[in-house]
Amino acid sequence: MRDTFVKTLISLAKEDEKIELVTGDLGFGVLKPYFEQLPNQFTNAGIAEQNMTSLAAGMALEGKTVFTYSIGNFPTLRCLEQIRNDCAYHNANVKIVCVGGGFVYGSLGMSHHATEDIAVMRALPDVAVFAPGDLCEAEEITKAIANYEGTCYLRLGRGGEKRIHKEIKNFQIGKAINVKNGKDVAIFSTGAIFEEVEIACQILEEKGITTTVYTFPTVKPLDVKAILECADSHDLIVTCEEHNVVGGFGGAVAEVMAENPSKARLMRIGMSDEYCVKVGNQKYLRNEYGMSGEKIANKILEKIK
Amino acid sequence: MKSENLAWLIRRHGIEMTHLSGGSHIGAILSVADIMAVLYSEVLNFDCNNPKSDTRDRFILSKGHAGASVYAALAENGFFPVEELKTHYQNGSRLSGHVSHHLPGVDFSTGSLGHGLSAATGMAYAAKKDKKAHKVYVVLGDGECDEGSVWEAALFANHNELGNLVAVVDHNKMQSMDFCDKTMALSNFAAKWSAFGWNVIDINGNDHNELKNAFNKKFENSKPTVIIANTIKGYGISFMENDILWHYRFPHEGWEYDNAVLALHKNKPADVVDPYTPNGIENPAEIPDGADIYNDHTTSATWHPTWNKEG
Numbered sequence A: 001m002r003d004t005f006v007k008t009l010i011s012l013a014k015e016d017e018k019i020e021l022v023t024g025d026l027g028f029g030v031l032k033p034y035f036e037q038l039p040n041q042f043t044n045a046g047i048a049e050q051n052m053t054s055l056a057a058g059m060a061l062e063g064k065t066v067f068t069y070s071i072g073n074f075p076t077l078r079c080l081e082q083i084r085n086d087c088a089y090h091n092a093n094v095k096i097v098c099v100g101g102g103f104v105y106g107s108l109g110m111s112h113h114a115t116e117d118i119a120v121m122r123a124l125p126d127v128a129v130f131a132p133g134d135l136c137e138a139e140e141i142t143k144a145i146a147n148y149e150g151t152c153y154l155r156l157g158r159g160g161e162k163r164i165h166k167e168i169k170n171f172q173i174g175k176a177i178n179v180k181n182g183k184d185v186a187i188f189s190t191g192a193i194f195e196e197v198e199i200a201c202q203i204l205e206e207k208g209i210t211t212t213v214y215t216f217p218t219v220k221p222l223d224v225k226a227i228l229e230c231a232d233s234h235d236l237i238v239t240c241e242e243h244n245v246v247g248g249f250g251g252a253v254a255e256v257m258a259e260n261p262s263k264a265r266l267m268r269i270g271m272s273d274e275y276c277v278k279v280g281n282q283k284y285l286r287n288e289y290g291m292s293g294e295k296i297a298n299k300i301l302e303k304i305k
Numbered sequence B: 001m002k003s004e005n006l007a008w009l010i011r012r013h014g015i016e017m018t019h020l021s022g023g024s025h026i027g028a029i030l031s032v033a034d035i036m037a038v039l040y041s042e043v044l045n046f047d048c049n050n051p052k053s054d055t056r057d058r059f060i061l062s063k064g065h066a067g068a069s070v071y072a073a074l075a076e077n078g079f080f081p082v083e084e085l086k087t088h089y090q091n092g093s094r095l096s097g098h099v100s101h102h103l104p105g106v107d108f109s110t111g112s113l114g115h116g117l118s119a120a121t122g123m124a125y126a127a128k129k130d131k132k133a134h135k136v137y138v139v140l141g142d143g144e145c146d147e148g149s150v151w152e153a154a155l156f157a158n159h160n161e162l163g164n165l166v167a168v169v170d171h172n173k174m175q176s177m178d179f180c181d182k183t184m185a186l187s188n189f190a191a192k193w194s195a196f197g198w199n200v201i202d203i204n205g206n207d208h209n210e211l212k213n214a215f216n217k218k219f220e221n222s223k224p225t226v227i228i229a230n231t232i233k234g235y236g237i238s239f240m241e242n243d244i245l246w247h248y249r250f251p252h253e254g255w256e257y258d259n260a261v262l263a264l265h266k267n268k269p270a271d272v273v274d275p276y277t278p279n280g281i282e283n284p285a286e287i288p289d290g291a292d293i294y295n296d297h298t299t300s301a302t303w304h305p306t307w308n309k310e311g
């Protein structure tokens, strides 16, 4: 996903010299093709994310489109007020890019788990929030945010290193993507957890349960219409995210459903408002915290039996 | 244990742990090994049977990515079995890549750079208020000193005359993608700390005598002290030294692992037993032609902006 982002950004930046990439001393190997081809549109701002973010705001207010780049929580939580006051409030063209949403850096420990970033970024007015579920979405979002006026947050995961969508026709900010239609349960996912949702769907289908699936590459603005349509036609809506259930994608869907009564019940799958204290790789942690394909399927079976 | 022996074991464990786990940051572990060894053999007051003892010295490894060095020092000092080191990074382990306080002997979790000096300052401030006699030690990276929070803590510690606070900067001149000077110059580094009011000791941080003298030095004032420990990233394994590749790369099976272990064995103190390969490596894999060794992997090697050139 990371490499798709970099590749896409290279082609965009070659066409638009206003695009700048500023890293917080991360991206060894990964950013090499970028800075070799676009040396004048690259900066390493060192290990200083607060400065990096306000610096990006300043550059943006002078006409540049600035992508800030780091991993985990460093480009977001570490410099939250800089994003709020300096980027969003000034409607600055800063695109915050996080590599490693969720448990990508599983074994590295709690500091490196980005499990509240969606909620926190979503709470800021004038920040559009994106979490691609596969390489196609990553590419489309990168193009879309480069052309979007204002502050954006792009959360890249790992996993989803395949193309799940065959193609995305007419990608639009704020539109969910329909993957398939069934009648028993509607599953909404955002980000790379999509690959676990696919596994869950297979398990459910083997048990005769048909699923409607949407991915939400945009968490904000949220596709309210897609949510309400599904809530009218399904008994159960399930949200999946590699993230805390509080305030994140599931929280966003819950807000919509609470204000628009329907026949559907909601189940949010994600971290249950806790920090991950276990050690292990991404797959292991997803399973430990109930987000593996199998655990997702079991939770759904439990709910509809 | 003698500090030289502990330093050797920290390096050997570091190689084994990153080798088994595919973990990063071996360069950072090797550069800080001597600092950690002197701290845990001669400086810190601790009790492995009572890790929370109120009179212990407090310690924070702020450059938390070198977690393996703390884990090794703690295991060798009886806080948990040395065997457990092999679980580093593994599913179900207690040893996350970055330092975790869910382990006996660890006072503070780190991993996001630029937090440790502030937390250590808080601990020292509380100790001073409560008239407690212990000291607080914290080890930072030099790249980490890019963070503004480091300097905010430096101001606070000076302002409150925290003579019970000792910071050590592992000054290996490198950070994550390049040398510090090619990223954000730290120019006049020692002078910066003095200007912030600190006692400054500038030493070779891979030399145990210099480290011991620095830790023993008493000042006739109540200022915090910083030891600028000039080190080499990757110290002790020549093909890793000063090569940023080894901030990320782990010693792979074959020539990388074999030659890393061999390099350590060349300088093994006679009374230390290697817990993994007691006899060294008998038939080491040869370095193949074209191996990516002694190459310049820094960003600035292939990043050539022209906007800042004249004309």
Ligand SMILES: Cc1ncc(C[n+]2csc(CCOP(=O)(O)OP(=O)(O)O)c2C)c(N)n1
Pocket (backbone or CB within 6 Å): A024, A025, A026, A047, A049, A074, A078, B027, B028, B031, B063, B065, B111, B112, B113, B114, B140, B141, B142, B143, B144, B145, B170, B172, B174, B175, B176, B233, B247
């Ligand atoms: C706030 C924050 N930003 C970025 C990182 C990623 N990172 C981990 S190690 C490192 C380089 C650290 O350099 P230095 O402090 O000099 O430590 P060394 O490895 O050289 O000992 C970076 C940028 C981080 N852990 N925390």
Ligand SMILES: [Mg+2]
Pocket (backbone or CB within 6 Å): B141, B142, B143, B170, B171, B172, B173, B174, B175
């Ligand atoms: Mg360094």
